[in-house]
Structure formats: C-alpha cells, structure tokens
Amino acid sequence: MAAGKQSRYLAITGRTLLGIGLLIALFLFYQLFVTDFINSRSQAAAADELVVVLAQRRDDLKSPSTTAPSNTTTTVQVAELPELIVEPEVPVGEPFARLIIDRIALDAVVFEGVDRTTLKLGPGHMPGTPLPGQPGNAVISGHRTTYGRPFYELDLLVVGDEIEVETALGISTYSVREILIVAPTDVWVTDNIDGAWLTLTTCHPRFSAAERLIIQAELIDGPNLEYVEAVAA
C-alpha cells in the first residue's frame, strides 16, 4: 500500500517536472526564435518604408540657424557659422534612420522611441535627445539577445571603430570613444554633451537586464561636422 502511494507521488513529481521543463523549453524557443522571426519581418517592412520616409524627410529639411549661440559677453565678435541642417522631429514608432556598424555586421533600421513596442521592431532613438547627425548626444537603444538581437555583439566594439547612421541629412560617421558598463538607472549617459555624439545602449551581460552596456562615439564626418567643429572652436 505504502509502495503504491510512493510510486503515485513519484509519478506526479515526474509529470510536474516534465511540465516545467516543457514550459522552459517553450519559453526559450519563443524568446530566441519567435521574437527573431517577428523582428525580421518588421525590419524587412521597415526597410521598404524607410526609402519613402527618407525621401519625404529630405524635402522637409530646413536650416533655421546660421548664427552662434547667444553669449553674454557683447564685446566678442561672433563669427558666422557654417550652415546647421536641422532635421524635423520624428513621430514615435516611425522608421527614420539606418544604423550601420561594420565591425559587428549590423545594418538595422532605427525607429523613433524606446518603449517596449518600438524596441521590438528594431533599435530605437530616445525621444528628447537630438537626432543622429545633430549637435548634442543622440541616444539609440536596442535589444541584446531577443527581437533580432541587433546589439548582440556590441561588446566587440573597440575605441576607434566607426559607426554610420544614415538619416535624411545623409550619412553621419561616428568614432567610438568610450565603452562603459552602468546601471539601468544611470540616466546621466543620456545627458547632452558638447559636440555631436552618438550613445548606444543595450542590456548587459547577455541574457540579463541587470546592467547596461554603453558605447559613446563622436561625430567625425557628416553634413553637420563643419558646424559642430566651428561651434567647438
């Protein structure tokens, strides 16, 4: 009788463990393959849409500012600056740029927004920070291990590597200057910086959201480089 009861408990335990195992296997399959499939479809559709969006945005480009920022010292003669090409803001969820990093063979369409829904589509630009190619600190975030894992190998970048961003302005090239590991709450990495910078953020280490890997790169070539250099001088 006791032996029968024992074997029944063993059977229940066995089935429960099998169920948990199946659930974990399903979870991993979903995260590692289904999310990649969802992302590859959205990236393919966005690549087509981006061609149209970029053409439209090139028409909307304007250049309102050709003078230096105001200075309290009135005796200083302010030289005329090169033209700053200002790109209009982008609605959240819309593709507007292409991010190319040769070192890690990345070529991804970038969307506006860093909310959960947008980041499932591809790397997202943080609203409130300048667009890539503009003066200031443009921030782009992306998934590390799921949803197409665009930033899976971001840790392979080294100082000096080039990052290209194509927007309606044209292609802006950045050079990696700093690689940091910070807490997810370290919002100071998104603060504005003198010059023109691109900050890439992703989860760290792989398969964990405990920290953030940060790549900070400085503009070294692009349509607004002359303006940025003139302001810095």
Place this chain on the structure above:
Amino acid sequence: MKRWQRVVLIVLGSLVGIAALFFLFEWAGDLLDSGGAIGG
C-alpha cells in the same frame, strides 16, 4: 456535459492558456533582455 460544451470548454481553455503563456513569456523575457533603454 454535452459534446459541444466540451469542445467550447477546450477551445476557450486553450485560448486562455495561450494568452497566459504569452504574457508570462513577455514578462520573463524582460528579465533576459528589456530592450536596453536607460532609465527603465
């Protein structure tokens, strides 16, 4: 329980189960990779 009631129960139960699994996977997925955004 009639046959059609059993079928409806199985279909509804499956739908609820799939929805629950989806939300569970999404929640657990955030622990693996939350998207990399700063400040959240």
